[in-house]
Every structure is written in structure tokens, then in C-alpha cells.
Amino acid sequence: MHAMKRLRIFVLMLGAVLMIFSFNSCLDDDKYPADRYWIRVATVKPTSSTSYYIQLDDSTTLLPVDGSIPYFGLDEERRALVNFTLLSDSIKGYSHAVKVNQIDSILTKSIASGLGAENNVVYGKDPVSLDYVWIAxxxxxxQFRTYFGGVKKHYLNLVQxxxxxxxxxxFRHHAYDDPKTAEGVGLISFRLNSLPDTEGETVKLKIKCxxxxxxxTYELDYNSAQRIFDPGPSPSSINFQIPK
Incomplete structure (x- = not known):
């Protein structure tokens, strides 16, 4: 029962993620019908223990005035997958007022320290596909893809x-011998604040997987002073290079 529930969660996540990149509407429409909604990866930024605003990856800010309250609490900043309906344009210093239809936390971690010869034991080296990656x-x-059985909890890390x-x-994946019952997809974010300041320069951020x-090895342009990147409505616009 638990295995099927976990697999169902990943299937739902897959549908939501695909909608992020296939939804054709933009946030500049003149009219905001109540039955229209957007799904975006965003950052939930608490302003108190009971209030928050949402910042999209293109820096658009959304002020929730109606709808769901995050189930995961507002004790710290978190990444999330947000389903929302636009209600109005600029309000109280924010880009839009919105109704939050649904909000789900995205696992957000710090970059892990390398453990030398123990890396494979602790962080694992099970295969995983990286569909999309972006810096914001x-x-x-x-957005990753691998096989799940719902028996063991998988362990994902970005290791220096x-x-x-x-x-x-x-990018490390430890499946702990979880059965490969079905392919699933998920999202995970990592904080970049532990990386050295690039001092205005653009460097290559290399991710081995x-x-x-x-x-x-995947390469992205990285500038710590300009860490805003909008993935846009199409996967083809992702700043993500797949080696030949």
C-alpha cells in the first residue's frame, strides 16, 4: 500500500512538472479568468510565522491573498511547486496578487562535503537521469528521473x-537496493550559498552524474552576482548542456 502511494506521488509530480514546460500562457495577460491557473517552481519566502510571498524563478513576486496555506510551515525559506490563479496586477509592492490552489514542498538541501573513499558508501552511485537543471x-x-519500488527511501545529494x-x-543517488518497479520523476533543489563568490566573473559550474x-558531466554558466535564470515555457530554453 505504501509503495503504491509513493509511486502515485511521483506520477502526479511528473504530470505537474511537464505542465510547467508545456503551459503556453504568460503572466502578462490583461485578463485573469478565475478558472485559469499556472504551475511554477518557485521560492516560498516567509515574512512572518503566518504570512509569506512567492518568488518565481524570473524574479516575479506573488502575494497570496486567498487559497491554500503551506502544510510545511513558514519557519524558513523553501523551494516549492506552486499551482496558482492570478487575481490582479501589482499590489503592495508585489508583481501580482494570487490565489494559491496548491503548494507542495520541493526537497531543498545544502551542498554536501566530499568524504573521499567513503563517497560511494555514504552518497551512493546508483544511476539517475537529469532531464532539466537551472539556476535561480x-x-x-x-528534474531527475530514475526507478523506484516504494520499499526504500532514496538519498540524493550534490557533493563537493x-x-x-x-x-x-x-550529483549522487543512493537507491539502497530499492526494487526497480517503475520509472518516476521528481524535483530537488540545492542551496548555492556555500560556493565561493565568482567576483563578477562567469565560470563553468560542472555537474558530474x-x-x-x-x-x-554537465556544464552551466554560473555567476554568483547574476543567479537569476528563467527556464521559460519550453525545455529547449533551459541553460543545460548535454555532452555528446
């Missing part, structure tokens, strides 16, 4: 394995 604000977010090369990281086709 203080976060790097991954070489302190002398701080912009070279490894063990995929189902073997080890691959």
Missing part, C-alpha cells in the same frame, strides 16, 4: 568532492 536565485534545481575545484560537483549511459 540562491538555488540550483534538478574537491575543495580545490569548488565549481566541480557530483552517473547516468544510465555511464558517467557524464
Amino acid at each position: 536565485g540562491n538555488y540550483i534545481t534538478f 568532492t574537491n575543495e580545490k575545484k569548488p565549481y566541480e560537483l557530483e 552517473n547516468t544510465f549511459s555511464g558517467d557524464r
Whole structure:
């Protein structure tokens, strides 16, 4: 029962993620019908223990004036998948007033320290596919795909394995021998505040990952002073390079 529930959650997440990149409407429409909604990856920013606003990855800010209250609490800033309906234009210093139809927390972690010879034991090296990745604000977010059985909880980390090369990281996946019952997709974000300041320069942020086709390295342009990137409505606009 628990296995089926977990797999169902991943299937629902897949549908929501695909809608992010296939939804054709933009936030500049003149009219906001009550039955129209948007789904976006965003950052939930608390302003008190009972109030918050939402910042999209293109810096658009949304003030919730109606709808769902986050079930995960407002004790700290979190990444989330937000389903919302636009109610009005600029309000009290925010880009839009919105009704929050649904809000789900995205697992958000700090970059982990490398453990040398223990990396495979602690962080694992099970294969995983990276569909999309983007940098927005203080976060790097991954849409990943792998196989789940619903028996064991998977462990995902972004690991800094070489302190002398701080912009070279490894995306690690530990499946703990979970049965490969069905393919699932999910989202995870990592905080970038532990990386050194690039001092206005743009550097290559390299992400090494063990995929189902073997080890691959993905490169993104990274500038700590300009960490806003809008993935846009189409996957083709993602700042994500797949090596040949």
C-alpha cells in the first residue's frame, strides 16, 4: 500500500512538472479568468510565522491573498511547486496578487562535503537521469528521473568532492537496493550559498552524474552576482548542456 502511494506521488509530480514546460500562457495577460491557473517552481519566502510571498524563478513576486496555506510551515525559506490563479496586477509592492490552489514542498538541501573513499558508501552511485537543471536565485534545481519500488527511501545529494575545484560537483543517488518497479520523476533543489563568490566573473559550474549511459558531466554558466535564470515555457530554453 505504501509503495503504491509513493509511486502515485511521483506520477502526479511528473504530470505537474511537464505542465510547467508545456503551459503556453504568460503572466502578462490583461485578463485573469478565475478558472485559469499556472504551475511554477518557485521560492516560498516567509515574512512572518503566518504570512509569506512567492518568488518565481524570473524574479516575479506573488502575494497570496486567498487559497491554500503551506502544510510545511513558514519557519524558513523553501523551494516549492506552486499551482496558482492570478487575481490582479501589482499590489503592495508585489508583481501580482494570487490565489494559491496548491503548494507542495520541493526537497531543498545544502551542498554536501566530499568524504573521499567513503563517497560511494555514504552518497551512493546508483544511476539517475537529469532531464532539466537551472539556476535561480540562491538555488540550483534538478528534474531527475530514475526507478523506484516504494520499499526504500532514496538519498540524493550534490557533493563537493574537491575543495580545490569548488565549481566541480557530483550529483549522487543512493537507491539502497530499492526494487526497480517503475520509472518516476521528481524535483530537488540545492542551496548555492556555500560556493565561493565568482567576483563578477562567469565560470563553468560542472555537474558530474552517473547516468544510465555511464558517467557524464554537465556544464552551466554560473555567476554568483547574476543567479537569476528563467527556464521559460519550453525545455529547449533551459541553460543545460548535454555532452555528446
